[in-house]
Amino acid sequence: MRTPLLVITGVDPVAMDSALMSLAWDLPRAVSVRHRIDPHSQLLTRTVSDASGLLEQEQIQLEHACVSCALREDIMPTLERLARDDRWSAIVSGLPTATEAGQLAHILATDGRLARHLKLSAVLAAVGTGDVVRDLLSDDLLRERDVHTNPDDDRGVGEVACAQIEYADIVVLDADPGAEAADLVHALARPEIPVIVGAAQLDAAALTAQRHQSSLNNTWCSPEFDADLPTLESRHAWRLDLSSPRPFHPDRLLDQIERLGTGPYRSRGSFWVPTRPGDLLEWSGAGGQLSIGGYSPWGRRTPMTRLIFTGLGEAPTELAAAFEDMLLTPTEALLDRHSWDVLEDGLEPWLGDIRDVA
Known part of the structure; x- marks a missing residue:
């Protein structure tokens, strides 16, 4: 009998703890x-509780x-240990703040030993409603809010929070965020997943009875997403x-990337460049x-270049x-591919050396 596992992600520790409890x-x-x-001391703190207390x-x-490192050194071993203990019939796991669940889900889907004891039932994105639009x-x-995961973590709050919502099986808002913010969350989330207001409204028994569908989540979140997008029915x-x-x-990517990459919206997808045609x-x-990266x-x-943008207003x-x-340009696209054989294309800081990917 596999133990159901519910996993909670978020960038707001209070909203995560509320959903977990x-x-x-x-x-x-x-x-x-x-x-x-703690990115400063490099300490991982594990707290385990049940109805009897700490x-x-x-x-x-x-x-x-x-x-x-946290997954390898403690999170996965702890989940396996708890799943093997007959005292408990379900596990609720709060991942470190600003962690995405995709890596954990991949481990559970590919590790046969863990899969014998754990069933990933659902991934939840817990969203604090202090200022949802700003968060997204x-x-x-992340480091400006002291919720980064390591000293070199330069990720943006919005990039992480949006990705967590996109990957989730259910989104829980800790309060009503207002019509605009609610529309934005629905637009980011995988179509037809529940968006719940208030952690008290979560149906824990129903969540443990279901099974996380990695293929659905991966398809919606993958940079190689190639399906038609559903019609977005939204006022805001x-x-x-x-x-x-x-x-x-x-060259134009380097010179003009700010035209697409800056602004109050979410952008995601895939692209290619002729100097690295196989990537x-x-x-x-x-x-x-x-x-951006490989x-x-x-x-x-x-190969296809496809970017999806989501915003408000x-x-x-x-x-x-x-x-x-x-x-x-159409004319440039007709050039012989060997005309793009270069030793450097200026994208090395983000994509690595051309010779490493040839």
Whole structure:
């Protein structure tokens, strides 16, 4: 019998703790485990509780203060240990603040030993409603709120919070955020997933009975997303889907990236450049903070440049023109591919050396 596991993510520790406590109290014989990373001391704190009270509180010195080390050194071993204990019928896990659940879900989907004891039932994104729009669409950095996960963590709050909502099986808001913010959350979330107001309204028993569908989450969140987007029925939020079989020109990408990458909106997707024709490259940003990097080889797939933008109010009219300007022109696209064989293309700081990916 596998133990159901509910995983909570978020960038607001208070909203995460509220969701964790609500679920743990509603489930008979549940155990909760909360992990926190102190990026300054590189300590991981594990707190385990059940209905009887505090069971464990331990600090672990991490080799590196990062999510991968925390998962490997304590989070996954702890979840397996709790699942093997017959005292509990369910586990509610609060991941370190600003952690995305995709890596944990991948481990559980591919590790046969863990899969014999743990069933990932659902991933929840807990959203604090102090200022939802700012959390999702501003240029605030995690380190500015002291919720970064390691000393070198330069991620934006919005990029992480948006990705958590996009990956979640259910989103729980700690209070009514207002119509605009609610529309934005719905626009970001995978279509048809529940968005709940108030942790007390969560149906813990129903959540443990279901099973996390990694394929659905991965399809919606993947940079290689190639399905048609559903119609966005919203009074306040907008979505813009820009795509082309042509790649971005590497020089114009460097010179004009701010035209697409800055602004109070979420942007994500994939692109390619002719100097690295075999590489599917990832684009992920929010509120003016943007990350680009290698994702995977294209393999047998046809390369495509596709970016999806989501925001509030009116969609910026210049996005489509900026996207078109950064692509190869139809004439440039007809050039022999060997004309793009160069030793450097200026993208090395983000994508690595060309020779490393050739």
